[in-house]
Amino acid sequence: MAEKFTLFDKIxxxxxxxxxxxxxxxxxxxxxxxxEVTSPQAFEGLRVAGRRVRQPExxxxxxxxxxxxxxxxxxxxxxxxxxxIGALQQNCRDFxxxxxxxxxxxxxxxxxxxxxxxLTQPGMTIVCGxxxxxxxxxxxxxxxxxxxxxxxxxxxxxxxxxxxxxxxxIDVRGRLGEGVSAKDLALGVIGQIGxxxxxxxxxxxxxxxxxxxxxxxxxxxxxxxxxxxxxxAMIAPDETTFDYMKGRRFVPRDWDEAVVRWRALASDPGAAxxxxxxxxxxxxxxxxxxxxxxxxxxxxxxxxxEVSDLKADRPAVERMLEYMGxxxxxxxxxxxxxxxxxxxxxxxxLEDLRAAARVAKGHRVAPKVxxxxxxxxxxxxxxxxxxxxxKIFLDSGFEWRESGCxxxxxxxxxxxxxxxxxxxxxNRNFEGRQGRGGRTHLVSPMMAAAAAIAGHFTDIRNWxxx
Amino acid sequence: xxxxxxxxxxVAPLHRANVDTDxxxxxxxxxxxxxxxxxxxxxxxxxRTSDGKHDPSFxxxxxxxxxxxxxxAGKNFGCGSSREHAxxxxxxxxxxxxxxxxxxxxxxxxxxxxxxxxxxxxEDEVGEIARRAAEIDDYEITVDLEQCKVHDDHGxxxxxxxxxxxxxxxxxxxxxxxxTLQHEAEIAxxxxxxxxxxSPI
Numbered sequence: 236m237a238e239k240f241t242l243f244d245k246i247x248x249x250x251x252x253x254x255x256x257x258x259x260x261x262x263x264x265x266x267x268x269x270x271e272v273t274s275p276q277a278f279e280g281l282r283v284a285g286r287r288v289r290q291p292e293x294x295x296x297x298x299x300x301x302x303x304x305x306x307x308x309x310x311x312x313x314x315x316x317x318x319x320i321g322a323l324q325q326n327c328r329d330f331x332x333x334x335x336x337x338x339x340x341x342x343x344x345x346x347x348x349x350x351x352x353x354l355t356q357p358g359m360t361i362v363c364g365x366x367x368x369x370x371x372x373x374x375x376x377x378x379x380x381x382x383x384x385x386x387x388x389x390x391x392x393x394x395x396x397x398x399x400x401x402x403x404x405i406d407v408r409g410r411l412g413e414g415v416s417a418k419d420l421a422l423g424v425i426g427q428i429g430x431x432x433x434x435x436x437x438x439x440x441x442x443x444x445x446x447x448x449x450x451x452x453x454x455x456x457x458x459x460x461x462x463x464x465x466x467x468a469m470i471a472p473d474e475t476t477f478d479y480m481k482g483r484r485f486v487p488r489d490w491d492e493a494v495v496r497w498r499a500l501a502s503d504p505g506a507a508x509x510x511x512x513x514x515x516x517x518x519x520x521x522x523x524x525x526x527x528x529x530x531x532x533x534x535x536x537x538x539x540x541e542v543s544d545l546k547a548d549r550p551a552v553e554r555m556l557e558y559m560g561x562x563x564x565x566x567x568x569x570x571x572x573x574x575x576x577x578x579x580x581x582x583x584x585l586e587d588l589r590a591a592a593r594v595a596k597g598h599r600v601a602p603k604v605x606x607x608x609x610x611x612x613x614x615x616x617x618x619x620x621x622x623x624x625x626k627i628f629l630d631s632g633f634e635w636r637e638s639g640c641x642x643x644x645x646x647x648x649x650x651x652x653x654x655x656x657x658x659x660x661x662n663r664n665f666e667g668r669q670g671r672g673g674r675t676h677l678v679s680p681m682m683a684a685a686a687a688i689a690g691h692f693t694d695i696r697n698w699x700x701x
Numbered sequence: 702x703x704x705x706x707x708x709x710x711x712v713a714p715l716h717r718a719n720v721d722t723d724x725x726x727x728x729x730x731x732x733x734x735x736x737x738x739x740x741x742x743x744x745x746x747x748x749r750t751s752d753g754k755h756d757p758s759f760x761x762x763x764x765x766x767x768x769x770x771x772x773x774a775g776k777n778f779g780c781g782s783s784r785e786h787a788x789x790x791x792x793x794x795x796x797x798x799x800x801x802x803x804x805x806x807x808x809x810x811x812x813x814x815x816x817x818x819x820x821x822x823x824e825d826e827v828g829e830i831a832r833r834a835a836e837i838d839d840y841e842i843t844v845d846l847e848q849c850k851v852h853d854d855h856g857x858x859x860x861x862x863x864x865x866x867x868x869x870x871x872x873x874x875x876x877x878x879x880x881t882l883q884h885e886a887e888i889a890x891x892x893x894x895x896x897x898x899x900s901p902i
Contacts (some may be wrong), residue, residue: 254886258866275734315732322734365784382785384814392881431777646728665723667746
């Protein structure tokens, strides 16, 4: 009987350059995405060693992490941020790397523009000095985050020494209910397997609920997989994938041939995984995180759990609740918010903005709430404006800003003040992530928009759409 | 990269689970384009009060752990962001060895690239080392990468596992870009067989 391979095996095997004796396999990298924060020391390392970028045509850079979301052309007030952006511009010039700069119509969050431009393709190996590189796995690519030393390694060699991770299949049965989004599925997975539940593994998502997701939804799901510790996550490409990609700028010119090749990128029936997890989609609800890691979730119609009901150790949970300013037993819908952030590489694509705008339409942001919408890219911003989504947001009292990572990690001026509570469509609710003392609750775009209007979390399943 | 073979040093306990890299080095320090000088910002929000002063109640600020070069921590240490600045901060602060029940993948890779050894021991062993660090004055531990063993002067011994390539790189302090470039012929052959999948940019 022929050997059976998973999708992950197939991509891995295709990219092993050689296995030197006594060393880890050398893996070829098809696409290297670069941004301003994790690359300056890598380029400097090349300079010091007198090395060049081996494959500038497989390398693409943009600015996203530290840039302001004020109107373009506004001078960057933070001199250290400006210097970091200047360093990337200089490095791209010196080493011949294409850059989608601040003023480019292609600029955006690196994990939004890769797919949007057709750079992200099935079967590829993709790396970036950013943990959310797992996003690109939505196209059936092997995509993972690396540190700056590895960025330098890829720039110099287009390869990485990698130990082959284990494989994990997460099979999502049934369908997601009304008001339950890909974000809720992602949070549900993390809640079930834990924030280190997939450490050392590459996840492949399968099942009816996953097949039913749009590419945007699949990206949200793969994006958050790092929050379960996964090395990468992937979904086999299908018609949904090809429909999304067709006509995009950097897709292969021999399109039909490429699609034939990509169709073979599926796990063989009966292929073995190191671990398998089953999720029942019909049991998922719109979730709200209440702690300081993404595994601490509660359904919006639930309550903050009692400390004794949790597996985590007591001091850790008590510390979390103290940081978050919450009491066990509190109804989630009774938690009010000060700020709302709709954006990030998790939830800033056109579909996310459409979902939030549908909720916001005809309503007003609650008086005490400051709510901002930060599109993932200039292309998303432009497309949203073509549809009039910005009008809906502005008329409802949301701020409509320029593209970037923004308040997901608060490297730019968009941060929470100490004690402020935020409903955020981003991916991490760690202590201080959005600003020292800031309290982050992770939710879907619909839930975030609804919280902005109600002034507190509210069940989107009961929303009065106008 | 500095080789590491046998390291003996003072132990500081940060016995919490899931210490993320946002905590280890907060975002405001990631704008620097240098690779050095991150130590003073290590665990900034925990080590310092909101007015920027050292918080005497935080474990790493306690005089008994001054000069520690071994950090013992809870499971899933280094989870979250891929920022290598977290390792640069730990290393610049003086840590050469980290001991925990588990480490996040990207963080562990980043440690190897900087000559920082991550030692995985059982929850019980980690708990015992953390207890001894807190209770025994001037508590030191010896980490022997040649033998893959840990021991102290009070009878504790433990063995750990590490893959052979990582061990080799750490023992020799190897620049692995140099190693990879020895395979120029194989890489070039691979590239000749695989056309770039992206239309020209």
